[in-house]
Amino acid sequence: PVAPPSPLPENSWSVPVAPGGPFARVYLPQNAPVGSDTVYGDSQWLQMNRNARHNAAVRVPKDAPAWFREGVFWRYAEARAWPLERRHPFGARTLGETEAGAVQTQFYGNALGVSVVGGVVYAESDDMFAYALNARTGQLIWRTSPVGNNLMGNPLVTRNTVYLAAGGVGFNFANVVAYAKKGSAIRGMDVSYNGIYALDRRTGRLLWHKGSVGEAMPTPVIHGRFLYFATGSGTVHALDRHTGQSVWKVRLGGNDNMSSPAYDKGRLYLAMASPPRLYCLDARTGKTLWHGTIPGAANTGMGDVSPAVGSGVVVMDTVTRPKRIHGRPTLEAVVRAFDARTGKTLWTVSTGRGPKPPAFKGGVPLIHGDVVYVGSPVTGRYVALDLRTGHRRWAWHKVAATRSAPTYYEGSLYIAGGDSLYRLDPATGRETGSFRIGGRMGIVSPTIVGGTAYVANSYDWIVAVPLSALSLSKKKAS
Amino acid sequence: PVAPPSPLPENSWSVPVAPGGPFARVYLPQNAPVGSDTVYGDSQWLQMNRNARHNAAVRVPKDAPAWFREGVFWRYAEARAWPLERRHPFGARTLGETEAGAVQTQFYGNALGVSVVGGVVYAESDDMFAYALNARTGQLIWRTSPVGNNLMGNPLVTRNTVYLAAGGVGFNFANVVAYAKKGSAIRGMDVSYNGIYALDRRTGRLLWHKGSVGEAMPTPVIHGRFLYFATGSGTVHALDRHTGQSVWKVRLGGNDNMSSPAYDKGRLYLAMASPPRLYCLDARTGKTLWHGTIPGAANTGMGDVSPAVGSGVVVMDTVTRPKRIHGRPTLEAVVRAFDARTGKTLWTVSTGRGPKPPAFKGGVPLIHGDVVYVGSPVTGRYVALDLRTGHRRWAWHKVAATRSAPTYYEGSLYIAGGDSLYRLDPATGRETGSFRIGGRMGIVSPTIVGGTAYVANSYDWIVAVPLSALSLSKKKAS
Numbered sequence: 001p002v003a004p005p006s007p008l009p010e011n012s013w014s015v016p017v018a019p020g021g022p023f024a025r026v027y028l029p030q031n032a033p034v035g036s037d038t039v040y041g042d043s044q045w046l047q048m049n050r051n052a053r054h055n056a057a058v059r060v061p062k063d064a065p066a067w068f069r070e071g072v073f074w075r076y077a078e079a080r081a082w083p084l085e086r087r088h089p090f091g092a093r094t095l096g097e098t099e100a101g102a103v104q105t106q107f108y109g110n111a112l113g114v115s116v117v118g119g120v121v122y123a124e125s126d127d128m129f130a131y132a133l134n135a136r137t138g139q140l141i142w143r144t145s146p147v148g149n150n151l152m153g154n155p156l157v158t159r160n161t162v163y164l165a166a167g168g169v170g171f172n173f174a175n176v177v178a179y180a181k182k183g184s185a186i187r188g189m190d191v192s193y194n195g196i197y198a199l200d201r202r203t204g205r206l207l208w209h210k211g212s213v214g215e216a217m218p219t220p221v222i223h224g225r226f227l228y229f230a231t232g233s234g235t236v237h238a239l240d241r242h243t244g245q246s247v248w249k250v251r252l253g254g255n256d257n258m259s260s261p262a263y264d265k266g267r268l269y270l271a272m273a274s275p276p277r278l279y280c281l282d283a284r285t286g287k288t289l290w291h292g293t294i295p296g297a298a299n300t301g302m303g304d305v306s307p308a309v310g311s312g313v314v315v316m317d318t319v320t321r322p323k324r325i326h327g328r329p330t331l332e333a334v335v336r337a338f339d340a341r342t343g344k345t346l347w348t349v350s351t352g353r354g355p356k357p358p359a360f361k362g363g364v365p366l367i368h369g370d371v372v373y374v375g376s377p378v379t380g381r382y383v384a385l386d387l388r389t390g391h392r393r394w395a396w397h398k399v400a401a402t403r404s405a406p407t408y409y410e411g412s413l414y415i416a417g418g419d420s421l422y423r424l425d426p427a428t429g430r431e432t433g434s435f436r437i438g439g440r441m442g443i444v445s446p447t448i449v450g451g452t453a454y455v456a457n458s459y460d461w462i463v464a465v466p467l468s469a470l471s472l473s474k475k476k477a478s
Numbered sequence: 479p480v481a482p483p484s485p486l487p488e489n490s491w492s493v494p495v496a497p498g499g500p501f502a503r504v505y506l507p508q509n510a511p512v513g514s515d516t517v518y519g520d521s522q523w524l525q526m527n528r529n530a531r532h533n534a535a536v537r538v539p540k541d542a543p544a545w546f547r548e549g550v551f552w553r554y555a556e557a558r559a560w561p562l563e564r565r566h567p568f569g570a571r572t573l574g575e576t577e578a579g580a581v582q583t584q585f586y587g588n589a590l591g592v593s594v595v596g597g598v599v600y601a602e603s604d605d606m607f608a609y610a611l612n613a614r615t616g617q618l619i620w621r622t623s624p625v626g627n628n629l630m631g632n633p634l635v636t637r638n639t640v641y642l643a644a645g646g647v648g649f650n651f652a653n654v655v656a657y658a659k660k661g662s663a664i665r666g667m668d669v670s671y672n673g674i675y676a677l678d679r680r681t682g683r684l685l686w687h688k689g690s691v692g693e694a695m696p697t698p699v700i701h702g703r704f705l706y707f708a709t710g711s712g713t714v715h716a717l718d719r720h721t722g723q724s725v726w727k728v729r730l731g732g733n734d735n736m737s738s739p740a741y742d743k744g745r746l747y748l749a750m751a752s753p754p755r756l757y758c759l760d761a762r763t764g765k766t767l768w769h770g771t772i773p774g775a776a777n778t779g780m781g782d783v784s785p786a787v788g789s790g791v792v793v794m795d796t797v798t799r800p801k802r803i804h805g806r807p808t809l810e811a812v813v814r815a816f817d818a819r820t821g822k823t824l825w826t827v828s829t830g831r832g833p834k835p836p837a838f839k840g841g842v843p844l845i846h847g848d849v850v851y852v853g854s855p856v857t858g859r860y861v862a863l864d865l866r867t868g869h870r871r872w873a874w875h876k877v878a879a880t881r882s883a884p885t886y887y888e889g890s891l892y893i894a895g896g897d898s899l900y901r902l903d904p905a906t907g908r909e910t911g912s913f914r915i916g917g918r919m920g921i922v923s924p925t926i927v928g929g930t931a932y933v934a935n936s937y938d939w940i941v942a943v944p945l946s947a948l949s950l951s952k953k954k955a956s
Contacts, residue, residue, distance in 0.1 A: 002548060002549055002550060002551045002944045002946065003551060004551050004947070004948070005551055005552050005616075012561040013561065015568065016558040016559060016560040016568050016582070016586050016937075016938060017557075017558065017559075018555040018556060018557055018558070018559040018938070019555075020499040020555070021555065021559070021603075022501065022504075022557050022607065022621070022623070023500065023557050026500075038640045062789075069855065070480060071480055072480060072493055073480045073481060073482050073483055074483050075483045077496040077497075077499065077501050078494075078496065078499070079496055079499040079501050080494040080495065080496070080501065080626055081494060081495075081496040081499070082494040083491065090493065090494050090671070091670040093689065094673070094689030094690065094691060095668065095670075095689070100667055102668065103668050103669075103670065103671065104494070106668075107627075107669075107670035107671070108494050108626055108670075127501075127626065128626075129500065145500070147585055148558055148585055148605065148606075149585075168648070169648075169650055169651065169669070170646070170647075170648025170649060170650065170669050171648060171650075171654050171775075171777055172647055172648065172649075172651045173647065173649070173665070174836075175654070176649050176653070176654050176657050176663065178660055179654045179655075179657070180658040180661075183658075183904075185654065189645070190573065190577055190581050190584075190836070191581075191648050192585035192586075193568070193569050193572075193581065193585070196573070198557070211572030211573070211575065212572065213572060226549065233764065271899055281818075299651075300651055321851075328677055356666070358652075359668075394561070428943065439570055448747065459874050460494060460496070466480045468480065469480070469482070
């Protein structure tokens with residue numbers, strides 16, 4: 001009889017990734033940063049956009065090497081890259097421009113921005129891969145796909161570890177039926193595998209993974225020994241970030257879609273949809289200290305937006321009050337500020353009504369100084385609001401998709417929207433320069449380190465743009 | 479200022495796959511079959527399990543090379559392979575054994591079996607890759623991932639082209655809400671990209687792709703110049719299989735999950751769920767000639783099962799009449815036969831009630847001679863029923879998951895179930911041999927060519943097993 005194939009190597013591999021296959025880790029140590037490059041960027045990245053204010057910017061010392069300040073220019077095509085000069089998102093012929101753009105972001109491209117730590121750009125993409133690139137040269141150091149699911153977050157980075165959060169937008173049929181019966185369901189349940197995957201920072205090797213029933217689209221947050229993450233089944237988990245062991249788990253109910261928890265002074269601030277609620281939890285125990293909402297909050301809005309926290313104020317926004325105008329569905333975007341300690345409402349401001357957008361239903365706020373900068377997905381407008389009073393200072397109306405938090409750096413405000421990177425004067429909202437990257441942006445805040453803005457976009461590219469490349473078009477300059 | 483990166487090559491690439499990236503096509507011509515090996519297997523593969531009766535078996539000529547008859551033994555680890563000796567599916571700790579098994583099949587493994595044409599095994603996997611392997615050596619000829627979505631079908635193969643169908647089980651939130659409001663929704667809408675992808679058979683290069691709004695999980699069917707496929711939005715499409723151009727499109731309503739259309743004498747037979755209906759369409763126009771149902775059809779059952787057609791009879795089955803027994807949800811599996819020409823019901827047979835299974839809610843029937851062989855996902859039993867009367871000849875109860883069609887080959891019946899391949903006497907249902915492959919099976923029929931059974935399983939392996947390796951364990955032999 002025919003000889004059977006040789007037996008498998010002992011305890012072969014720990015997650016379903018065939019050794020040497022297309023999802024296997026690739027590690028190119030020769031591309032790692034050396035010398036002074038290894039201090040470029042932050043020394044760690046512990047929550048979405050680097051801090052609870054959501055300002056993804058890192059200054060560089062005066063005596064740093066020249067390129068730190070002059071900036072670098074490169075483009076890296078991730079696994080599902082779509083050529084940047086293509087006017088239309090992939091699949092527009094079948095799904096239409098707007099929906100195809102949302103699908104490309106959620107399944108092929110980068111939903112959020114990158115982290116820059118120790119001379120390396122870390123990105124996680126909905127193409128199911130995580131990447132480490134040399135921040136100066138744009139060369140690949142490692143890539144890996146330990147889980148066959150979308151990676152929607154902004155990678156967290158500590159001294160030795162990179163943390164990914166796996167989860168996508170889909171619901172399985174059992175939860176479609178559950179939603180029809182009870183008005184609530186678990187997003188991501190039985191839709192591939194969800195949860196946290198911890199990688200060795202230098203090599204990308206998998207250290208541990210912790211599964212969750214619901215999707216883990218939101219970016220986790222780290223404080224000290226603990227990693228906290230929220231899921232599509234309305235639960236919040238605290239893990240020991242060295243082992244992945246569970247420390248506590250609470251069920252708040254509803255779904256967290258993309259609302260990444262912010263950590264501030266021993267507390268976690270995050271929001272859920274269905275029912276729409278903003279929560280303040282004690283980070284030690286998970287106990288709810290207070291919760292609030294925004295009147296008329298609709299659809300997935302509250303579960304999409306990551307609250308920003310600064311100067312004792314929590315800022316949240318969502319779409320509200322669905323209404324059909326001339327037969328077309330519209331929503332009103334509303335921003336509300338809460339006292340971070342008590343949850344008392346400080347002010348509530350409507351930023352206007354507009355057509356119902358697909359997918360993400362809000363704008364991620366940035367707090368800088370005593371101002372909140374936030375975009376509206378329904379009016380295509382960014383506004384600057386006084387942090388104390390909500391009084392509007394200015395509005396800037398330029399880009400169709402205005403969902404991501406701006407980034408403040410050395411006296412300018414940078415916004416990634418549509419196919420370009422824009423620079424505004426934070427005091428007036430006047431545009432002072434732009435650079436056309438091509439493709440489209442998801443909910444991507446530019447990550448700025450010294451003279452370079454790093455942008456990960458929906459066409460699955462990571463692009464490094466020197467701030468000096470942003471210029472005013474002739475028309476605008478006059 | 480810093481020099482911008484070089485421009486992209488002209489009309490760079492046609493689908494979002496970065497050249498040289500992990501999803502890029504790999505082609506190893508040196509592994510292709512040569513000489514007489516190139517006639518091993520069928521010359522084409524035009525519908526699921528090769529014919530409307532669902533018998534995935536190909537005889538070999540008496541004077542064929544020895545290995546055609548003796549069989550071969552090899553194992554190929556696909557991209558998301560999980561070691562075959564692992565007792566539990568991946569993720570069982572988080573999702574439990576049964577649900578983790580279904581998730582692994584739907585997102586990492588092979589849902590259906592392989593096609594064997596011209597000495598090559600063609601497989602498409604939910605790991606998002608399609609593979610061409612040398613049928614004798616098991617070596618990779620090409621692999622490609624033109625679309626970032628699950629590939630649930632059984633690849634179709636013509637002289638020059640391989641056809642893949644892309645789609646998965648997920649629903650987006652807008653359709654969760656639609657189902658709650660109207661009781662119907664489009665499965666797969668805005669959940670990555672769905673549709674048909676045509677590849678060059680020799681090299682795996684992409685020739686054309688045709689997008690669909692709903693998922694295209696079911697295997698298409700080819701007749702002459704046309705390729706027909708059904709989707710999760712209840713539509714059926716006819717395309718010119720050379721160009722992908724649309725010829726006709728009809729909306730039947732409901733969702734087709736895994737019900738692959740069967741072509742027989744100018745007609746297409748397929749079923750939809752929500753509402754549960756079996757359809758007979760005129761293949762030239764898409765016009766409905768008749769439709770029928772199974773009383774009490776429940777859940778996704780009717781949209782899961784591919785009807786078998788043979789000797790003028792259409793056999794369909796589904797789960798029906800949900801009932802809670804001791805607080806646990808149960809369903810009753812019912813098989814019904816219809817006159818293929820008129821749609822008249824010939825007979826209806828219940829194969830018993832049992833616990834509600836996750837995912838796939840039926841058994842794919844096989845028609846051979848004047849007998850129907852079909853498994854039940856609720857009782858774990860295969861039954862043999864008279865094609866004319868529905869009278870039961872025997873029942874075989876062995877394997878937990880009994881969803882796939884058996885394969886009849888040279889006087890024996892082969893069934894892939896659980897972790898093994900079984901051989902039964904078709905007259906009595908008595909087991910005459912088995913071979914433990916390891917892992918678990920999805921809805922996989924063994925594809926038998928001469929002395930070898932090719933099985934693609936849920937642990938993302940393709941395994942070739944010589945039929946001679948199936949033996950009776952001591953206990954069973956006595």
